[in-house]
Amino acid sequence: MNGVSRPTLALGISAVVLSLVTLLGLPTPLQAVAAAVILVLLPGHALARFTQVSDVALRALLVLALGLAVLTAVSMAMFYLAVWSWQACVITMGVITVLACLARARQEATT
Amino acid sequence: MTDTLVASSRTVGRWKARDVWCAVAGIVSLALTVGAASTVSVPVNSDLGLVAVLPYPFWVGVLILNVAFVVALRGDAAGPARRPVMIWLIAVLVLMLFGTAAFATDIPRGEIAFRHIGIADALSRTHGIDPSIDGYFNWPGFFALLATVLQATGLDPVSLALWAPVFNMGLWLIALAVVTGYLTRDPRRRWLALWLFCLGNWQDQDYLSPQAFGFFLHLVVIALLLGPLAARAPQFRGFRPADLAAWWRGRSPAEPRPGYRVGALVIALLLIVVISASHQLTPFMLLIAITALTLSGRVWPNRLPLITIVVLTVWLAYPASAYLSGHPPLADAGLEAATAANVLERVRGADGHVLVVQVRAILTLVLWGLAAAGAVRDWRRGRLDIRVVLLAVTPLLLFPAQVYGGEMLIRVSLFALPFIALQAGSILLPADGSKPALDGSKRRSYHAADGSKRRPYLAAGGLALACTLLAVMTVTGRFGNARYDVFTDDEMAAVTAAQRLAPTGSALISAAHPTPWRSQGYLEHRYRTMDDLCRSDLSTAKCGPVVYEYARHSPGGAVVLFTRSSEASLVLQGFTSEAGFAELEKWLSTHIGVELVYSNADARAYRVTP
Incomplete structure (x- = not known):
């Protein structure tokens, strides 16, 4: 993992941990926070990092928009395929985040 | 800029x-x-x-x-x-x-x-x-x-x-x-x-x-x-086809990093798909905005309107065709x-x-x-x-x-x-x-x-x-x-009671649309309003029989709901008067098979047996 930045590592580990924690369940306010982070913020952040966006405001906007858009696409696809469950959505969003981090890590390792 | x-x-x-x-x-x-x-x-x-x-x-x-x-x-x-x-x-x-x-x-x-x-x-x-x-x-x-x-x-x-x-x-x-x-x-x-x-x-x-x-x-x-x-529009030289074609092709990207532009384009395409799948009107608004900006020469991917039309058409032709x-x-x-x-x-x-x-x-x-x-x-x-x-x-x-x-x-x-x-x-x-x-x-x-x-x-x-x-x-x-769009606790209680009292497959009929219903059992009932059934003519002579017949002939019967907010909506928008609303309710309540099953300060619910 030489050359892989700490933010990428932290993002990937957070995705795994928060997916598990959300699936296991937490008290209501914590569950809401954990679910919002793993479903929207982490995937949005992991994907927005690919865009080379340097403007902080646009980056923040893309994190939200990408997170919500990808979650919408994933949820909708699962409904059309009749395989939807919120747990499956959490796992899928966690996997998307981890894959994005792995791809980013490869980028970082080669540069 | x-x-x-x-x-x-x-x-x-x-x-x-x-x-x-x-x-x-x-x-x-x-x-x-x-x-x-x-x-x-x-x-x-x-x-x-x-x-x-x-x-x-x-x-x-x-x-x-x-x-x-x-x-x-x-x-x-x-x-x-x-x-x-x-x-x-x-x-x-x-x-x-x-x-x-x-x-x-x-x-x-x-x-x-x-x-x-x-x-x-x-x-x-x-x-x-x-x-x-x-x-x-x-x-x-x-x-x-x-x-x-x-x-x-x-x-x-x-x-x-x-x-x-x-x-x-x-x-x-x-x-x-x-x-x-x-x-x-x-x-x-x-x-x-x-x-x-x-x-x-x-x-x-x-x-x-x-x-x-x-x-x-x-x-x-x-x-x-x-x-x-964004793009830098080239200088406009005139309306001759050759000038227009040169102007159209002559735009240059304002953002120098190709990777950044491609990444932004991919995100834009994803968002266009999600918008097209989420709402009827918004993709058309977006298409108009994209087209206008592209025609002004200020957008780099000049085929984006075409791509948006394709996405929109595909969605309308398949998932929304029903x-x-x-x-x-x-x-x-x-x-x-x-x-x-x-x-x-x-x-x-x-x-x-x-x-x-x-x-x-x-x-x-x-x-x-x-x-x-x-x-x-x-x-x-x-x-x-x-x-x-x-x-x-x-x-x-x-x-x-x-x-x-x-x-x-x-x-x-x-x-x-x-x-x-x-x-x-x-x-x-x-x-x-x-x-x-x-x-x-x-x-x-x-x-x-x-x-x-x-x-x-x-x-x-x-x-x-x-x-x-x-x-x-x-x-x-x-x-x-x-x-009429701020509901009371009594109205919420009446809606909950009406949904509970209505058998699965029966109709729920409210006087007008501002009714806080359907948050549960969306697929279990047919939800109708009197102003829809009666096409906004809520006079007792015309609307009463329409609602009564609809309720009587519904499989499993119906529960008819009269709420304060629906009355206020119809009166405020000039569809009926308070007296007319009360007359309609009284007319319905006195018919065979109609029974008051729930009542509070802001609402009444009547069961209509088939």
């Missing part, structure tokens, strides 16, 4: 006394408005809505906040107040204008948010999408998202709906802040555009809805088009039909209701007038940005295309509002305040060029007064239907 705003010097350095006072004024105004709004008792018994029952401290809070904002905006020679202060004041304004009802009641306003919760609930129960159910299941994107979020977070759907307007306004403002950053370098104009966007937002489309979600994504796509996907086969999209097109449905049919009913509708129209016209004056002023100074004009005007193209349930003009005004607000800022901001930022040089004093302080103070006072008046008009327009 397409570069992002360089961080203001305001972001560093010490806090000034004025900044602290403005922040404190925000706290005071928030305390006043929240305290005042929480004293409002439900139901709201005024034809004018909330504006007539909000106590005076609320309006004092509105005044203080607008004065504080203008003082903060005015700032000093270095620019407006510090960014956290400006953000704080806007946050207070959002809570004040869009959270007012939530401070007065725990029940979300309007019927439709309940319906949307019910659709998400139905999806999560069936685990699949059946497009034959109704139109919502042909554009299920937002509801799929909502179902996942509600199940995964464990949030109370009603609480989420209650605070959705504040949350959605927050999302819109974040997107709009980025959009305005690409359209002007003047921080004062940007802050004022955000403020005016809030003050002009009477359209009430920010509830828990696919259009609110779609509008957010729409703004994000616009931000991408104005930012990383709905479109029975609802041709251009069936009721035409300027005359659109004018009748969007304007003429809305200006009727009780005097108070008509006044509210007029206030909404005046507020919209005032902002459009200010924007037009701002555009003329910018044009005369040679700094009119054609992109702002295009984004403000092009939503109007959709007005005659569809009646859209009489709501097209509301939607058009919402999609135009961000750019109307930005353009209106040109005339509302004193000239000296905007000069420095436009030429990119260091910031100058906000004072008049002749050194006199009288004129800027007058201008600032005028701006504060104008903003306060706009706030009063927005509260009037936005909460003008509070008599």
Whole structure:
């Protein structure tokens, strides 16, 4: 993992941990926070990092928009395929985040 | 023009006394408005809505906040107040204008948010999408998202709906802040555009809805088009085909990094797909905006309109085909039909209701007038940005295309509002305040060029007064239907009882649409309203037999609901009178097979056996 930045590592580990924690369940306010982070913020952040966006405001906007858009696409696809469950959505969003981090890590390792 | 705003010097350095006072004024105004709004008792018994029952401290809070904002905006020679202060004041304004009802009641306003919760609930129960159910299941994107979020977070759907307007306004403002950053370098104009966007937002489309979600994504796509996907238009040489072709191909990307441009393009395509899957109208608004910007030569991917048309057509032809086969999209097109449905049919009913509708129209016209004056002023100074004009005007193209349930003009005004607000800022901001930022040089004093302080103070006072008046008009327009779209606990209890008492497969009939139903058991009953069944002729002689026969012939019978809010809606909009409503209920209640099964102060439910 030489050359892989700490933010990428932290993002990937957070995705795994928060997916598990959300699936296991937490008290209501914590569950809401954990679910919002793993479903929207982490995937949005992991994907927005690919865009080379340097403007902080646009980056923040893309994190939200990408997170919500990808979650919408994933949820909708699962409904059309009749395989939807919120747990499956959490796992899928966690996997998307981890894959994005792995791809980013490869980028970082080669540069 | 397409570069992002360089961080203001305001972001560093010490806090000034004025900044602290403005922040404190925000706290005071928030305390006043929240305290005042929480004293409002439900139901709201005024034809004018909330504006007539909000106590005076609320309006004092509105005044203080607008004065504080203008003082903060005015700032000093270095620019407006510090960014956290400006953000704080806007946050207070959002809570004040869009959270007012939530401070007065725990029940979300309007019927439709309940319906949307019910659709998400139905999806999560069936685990699949059946497009034959109704139109919502042909554009299920937002509801799929909502179902996942509600199940995964464990949030109370009603609480989420209650605070959705504040949350959605927050999302819109974040997107709009980025959009305005690409359209002007003047921080004062940007802050004022955000403020005016809030003050002009009477359209009430920010509830828990696919259009609110779609509008957010729409703004994000616009931000991408104005930012990383922007182009430098080549010089226009004429209308000869060769010149036009050279002009079309001659655009060069404003963003030098190809990877960044491609990444932004991929995100834009993803958002276009999600918008197309989530809402009927928004993709058309987006297509118009993309096409207008592309035709102006200011967007780098010049085939983006074509790609959007393909995505939209594919969605309409396949996932949404079940709905479109029975609802041709251009069936009721035409300027005359659109004018009748969007304007003429809305200006009727009780005097108070008509006044509210007029206030909404005046507020919209005032902002459009200010924007037009701002555009003329910018044009005369040679700094009119054609992109702002295009984004403000092009939503109007959709007005005659569809009646859209009489709501097209509301939607058009919402999609135009961000750019109307930005353009209106040109005339509302004193000239000296905007000069420095436009030429990119260091910031100058906000004072008049002749050194006199009288004129800027007058201008600032005028701006504060104008903003306060706009706030009063927005509260009037936005909460003008509070008599019938703010529900009581008794009405909620009656709806719960009616849904419990109605057997699965039976019909639930309410007098009119503002009924807080369908949040559960969306697929278990057929939901009808009397004004739909009777085609708005609610006279007892005509409507009574129609409703009775429908209820008697429904498999499993029906439960007929009469609520205070549905009565208020029909009376206020001039469809019936209180006496006529009571006569209809009495007529129904005395027929064979009709039995009163639930009653409280605000509602009655009758079971009709088949």
